[in-house]
Amino acid sequence: MSHENTAVAIDVKELVFGFGGNTPPVLNIPSWKVEPNQRIFLQGDSGSGKSTLLSLLAGLRTPSSGTVNVLDTPISQLSGRKRDAFRAKNIGVVFQHFNLIPFLSVLDNVLLAAQFGSGSAAALRSHALELLQRVNLDPGLSTRKAEELSIGQQQRVAIVRALVNSPALLLVDEPTSALDYANKTSFLSLLNEVLEDTNCAMVFVSHDPSIGDMFEHRVALNDLNQSAGTR
Amino acid sequence: MSTFRALCSVAYQSLLYRFGGVALATSAVAISVFVLLSVEHVRHEARSSFASTVSNVDLIVGARTGEINLLLLSIFRIGNPTANVSWESVEALSEQQQVEWVVPISLGDSHRNFRVVGTTAEFFDRYKYGQSKPLAFDTGRPFDATLDVVVGSRVASELGYSLGDELTLSHGMADTSFTHHDQVTFSVSGVLATTGTPVDNALFVSLEAIEAIHADETSHEEKNDGQNSAHENERKEHDEHAAHEQQSVHADEHHDGHEGDEHKNAHSDDHHDGHDSGEHQNAHTDDHHEGHDNDEHQNAHTDDHHDEHDNDEHHKAHTDDHHDEHEGHEQHNAHADQHRDEHEGDEQESQHADDHHDGHEDHEQESAHDHDHHDGHDHPPVGTVTAILVGLDSAAYTLQIQRWVNEFKDEALLAILPGFALAQLWGLVGGVENVLRGISALVFISALFGLNAMMLASMRERKVEIEILRSIGAPSLFIVALLVIESLLIVTIGVLLALASLLGAISFANNLLASELGLALSLQILYPSSLIALALIYLTTFVLSLVPAWQAYAVARSYSSDPKAT
Numbered sequence: 111m112s113h114e115n116t117a118v119a120i121d122v123k124e125l126v127f128g129f130g131g132n133t134p135p136v137l138n139i140p141s142w143k144v145e146p147n148q149r150i151f152l153q154g155d156s157g158s159g160k161s162t163l164l165s166l167l168a169g170l171r172t173p174s175s176g177t178v179n180v181l182d183t184p185i186s187q188l189s190g191r192k193r194d195a196f197r198a199k200n201i202g203v204v205f206q207h208f209n210l211i212p213f214l215s216v217l218d219n220v221l222l223a224a225q226f227g228s229g230s231a232a233a234l235r236s237h238a239l240e241l242l243q244r245v246n247l248d249p250g251l252s253t254r255k256a257e258e259l260s261i262g263q264q265q266r267v268a269i270v271r272a273l274v275n276s277p278a279l280l281l282v283d284e285p286t287s288a289l290d291y292a293n294k295t296s297f298l299s300l301l302n303e304v305l306e307d308t309n310c311a312m313v314f315v316s317h318d319p320s321i322g323d324m325f326e327h328r329v330a331l332n333d334l335n336q337s338a339g340t341r
Numbered sequence: 342m343s344t345f346r347a348l349c350s351v352a353y354q355s356l357l358y359r360f361g362g363v364a365l366a367t368s369a370v371a372i373s374v375f376v377l378l379s380v381e382h383v384r385h386e387a388r389s390s391f392a393s394t395v396s397n398v399d400l401i402v403g404a405r406t407g408e409i410n411l412l413l414l415s416i417f418r419i420g421n422p423t424a425n426v427s428w429e430s431v432e433a434l435s436e437q438q439q440v441e442w443v444v445p446i447s448l449g450d451s452h453r454n455f456r457v458v459g460t461t462a463e464f465f466d467r468y469k470y471g472q473s474k475p476l477a478f479d480t481g482r483p484f485d486a487t488l489d490v491v492v493g494s495r496v497a498s499e500l501g502y503s504l505g506d507e508l509t510l511s512h513g514m515a516d517t518s519f520t521h522h523d524q525v526t527f528s529v530s531g532v533l534a535t536t537g538t539p540v541d542n543a544l545f546v547s548l549e550a551i552e553a554i555h556a557d558e559t560s561h562e563e564k565n566d567g568q569n570s571a572h573e574n575e576r577k578e579h580d581e582h583a584a585h586e587q588q589s590v591h592a593d594e595h596h597d598g599h600e601g602d603e604h605k606n607a608h609s610d611d612h613h614d615g616h617d618s619g620e621h622q623n624a625h626t627d628d629h630h631e632g633h634d635n636d637e638h639q640n641a642h643t644d645d646h647h648d649e650h651d652n653d654e655h656h657k658a659h660t661d662d663h664h665d666e667h668e669g670h671e672q673h674n675a676h677a678d679q680h681r682d683e684h685e686g687d688e689q690e691s692q693h694a695d696d697h698h699d700g701h702e703d704h705e706q707e708s709a710h711d712h713d714h715h716d717g718h719d720h721p722p723v724g725t726v727t728a729i730l731v732g733l734d735s736a737a738y739t740l741q742i743q744r745w746v747n748e749f750k751d752e753a754l755l756a757i758l759p760g761f762a763l764a765q766l767w768g769l770v771g772g773v774e775n776v777l778r779g780i781s782a783l784v785f786i787s788a789l790f791g792l793n794a795m796m797l798a799s800m801r802e803r804k805v806e807i808e809i810l811r812s813i814g815a816p817s818l819f820i821v822a823l824l825v826i827e828s829l830l831i832v833t834i835g836v837l838l839a840l841a842s843l844l845g846a847i848s849f850a851n852n853l854l855a856s857e858l859g860l861a862l863s864l865q866i867l868y869p870s871s872l873i874a875l876a877l878i879y880l881t882t883f884v885l886s887l888v889p890a891w892q893a894y895a896v897a898r899s900y901s902s903d904p905k906a907t
Contacts, residue, residue, distance in 0.1 A: 170811060191816055198814020205812070208805045213358030214351065225347045226814035232343075271813065 119311035124176035154331030198226035202272030209268035210256035227275030370835030425725035459551030481531030489530035796889035828886030
């Protein structure tokens with residue numbers, strides 16, 4: 111199921127991003143690379159532009175200037191439609207709070223992502239069920255509405271949803287901030303466990319430096335971002 | 342395709358998630374679509390029911406009045422006759438070469454709020470409705486005796502009449518009518534099958550019966566006038582007893598002749614009064630002399646009188662003006678009232694008032710009464726009809742005969758083409774029809790605005806959903822399509838609800854409409870104009886749903902531009 115991830119996961123060049131007007135740019139990253147299959151902890155304080163950077167990497171935003179290459183694809187240069195298609199296929203995203211469509215069942219949430227990624231939800235149905243089992247979700251929960259699950263359960267479903275298309279890049283945005291300590295550690299070990307036998311690169315963003323201990327590679331956003339502190 | 346299925350599934354579940362607001366919006370849409378479709382339906386149905394009320398009738402002729410008045414009166418039996426057509430005109434019309442048949446109609450009586458139509462038995466063969474459908478009998482057959490009545494299907498079901506039942510008719514319309522023809526009892530000879538036209542709401546009797554019930558009315562007055570000469574009456578009673586015993590062998594012949602005369606006399610004003618009574622007598626002897634040989638009885642009786650009157654002191658008076666014409670039947674008629682009175686007198690001795698002479702004078706008075714009476718009410722005088730249905734040899738003569746009628750010298754007449762008049766009548770309501778359509782369209786638009794308001798109000802919570810969808814690779818177009826499909830789904834459910842309630846409402850309304858107008862709505866609710874209405878409904882929905890969809894698209898494009906995203 112894994113991709114041939116010989117391509118550089120992320121290659122950012124001369125990235126400048128601002129919200130326009132007279133406000134100074136939020137991000138100014140001259141250069142940053144993430145190697146294939148590399149899992150990186152990106153630490154940044156609140157309001158430092160972590161989420162903005164992730165949305166640029168996911169192609170949900172486009173930079174004011176510079177380029178963002180994901181898996182050797184200049185995602186910042188693609189048209190809107192192509193970016194959507196590329197994201198659906200190659201990038202998994204896990205957010206801080208709300209990851210699931212509340213009125214869809216757990217399985218439908220996962221399969222909807224599969225639909226956008228592969229064009230056929232049915233083909234990935236068994237893979238989805240298998241993944242749900244691997245994150246220790248009771249199979250009985252798969253038909254429950256997403257909003258009926260606890261936050262911890264929802265975050266685990268979010269991992270499955272992000273990985274169902276076997277992406278080459280996983281972007282995770284403070285998924286643990288809504289969890290208590292016990293859930294936080296179990297979530298992180300689960301995440302590592304699931305990623306273990308994949309060739310998926312990951313950028314894990316958090317303001318909490320203590321989580322970084324569990325990662326091999328750690329980066330502080332302020333070190334990358336030339337705009338840091340100017341605001 | 343399977344993206345589309347995913348889209349529909351998400352839209353459906355999204356609607357369930359927002360059930361409260363969606364249910365309200367759906368109800369609003371359902372109600373407005375219901376209004377829209379019912380206006381369309383009633384319009385369509387009323388028009389076709391209207392147009393199929395009468396067919397195969399080339400012309401309707403009546404006294405000069407408005408075209409629509411004549412149509413309403415003769416076909417829908419709405420309104421009251423203002424003037425009538427004399428029998429001479431009916432004959433003159435039927436003698437026209439191009440005229441294949443004429444069916445006279447006489448209105449003015451009612452039976453428990455249902456109109457009574459005096460006509461000829463030919464009516465049942467000639468009157469057609471819908472696509473030339475003839476009238477059919479559920480049971481029985483057309484009237485042939487004077488006191489037979491044929492009832493429309495609704496009259497039968499409403500009043501519970503079946504074959505052989507007896508009923509009385511009243512003069513004028515409705516229960517407020519002061520004059521009841523209580524003395525004349527009719528028996529049901531036939532029940533018509535349902536037609537969905539005003540025929541269902543009418544009772545049909547022969548023209549002779551119409552004349553008979555009014556003759557009876559006048560004989561009440563006569564009875565009161567003639568109570569003075571009791572002793573004369575006694576003597577006469579004696580004579581009559583003799584007559585009863587001496588039943589003549591000529592009786593049958595005489596009776597046959599009498600019937601023939603009666604028929605002729607119908608066309609002669611001079612003979613009207615006598616004729617009335619004669620008929621009346623025939624009617625009543627049937628009722629009063631059950632088990633007797635009535636014909637012999639009364640005819641023998643008449644002959645006796647004729648003979649005896651040669652020696653009678655009243656002989657002169659009796660023969661004064663009738664002498665030349667008297668072939669027995671005039672006398673017979675004059676005696677008829679006595680005869681009847683006597684039979685009533687069997688129970689009420691004091692009412693043996695009539696003698697021959699008085700009876701005769703009363704007949705003259707009676708004709709005066711008759712006029713007063715008819716000036717006061719709007720009932721056609723005896724010998725006239727309200728309208729005439731006309732069939733021609735060929736439709737090509739229609740205009741020719743119409744002109745002949747309209748230029749008729751002896752009487753101011755009007756001939757109308759039923760189809761044309763129906764269209765004209767419809768033209769009157771056409772304006773209202775368009776106002777109703779306009780209103781229902783506005784109601785629908787306002788329901789759509791309500792739907793859009795609901796969609797826009799949900800946009801805040803949808804923002805998160807839209808972000809999630811975008812993050813898993815849903816294109817912006819998917820978001821737009823989702824919103825549009827949700828609107829279309831709501832409208833579809835609304836339309837289905839509306840169709841279901843429309844079917845229910847039609848069955849319900851049919852009961853009311855049929856009793857008021859004799860119109861019936863079909864349960865066939867999908868036809869071109871309502872399909873066009875549905876198409877417009879969907880088109881409008883689509884266009885208006887682009888408003889919230891555009892909003893959602895803007896959210897999708899400006900992904901998390903709010904401060905929260907940092």
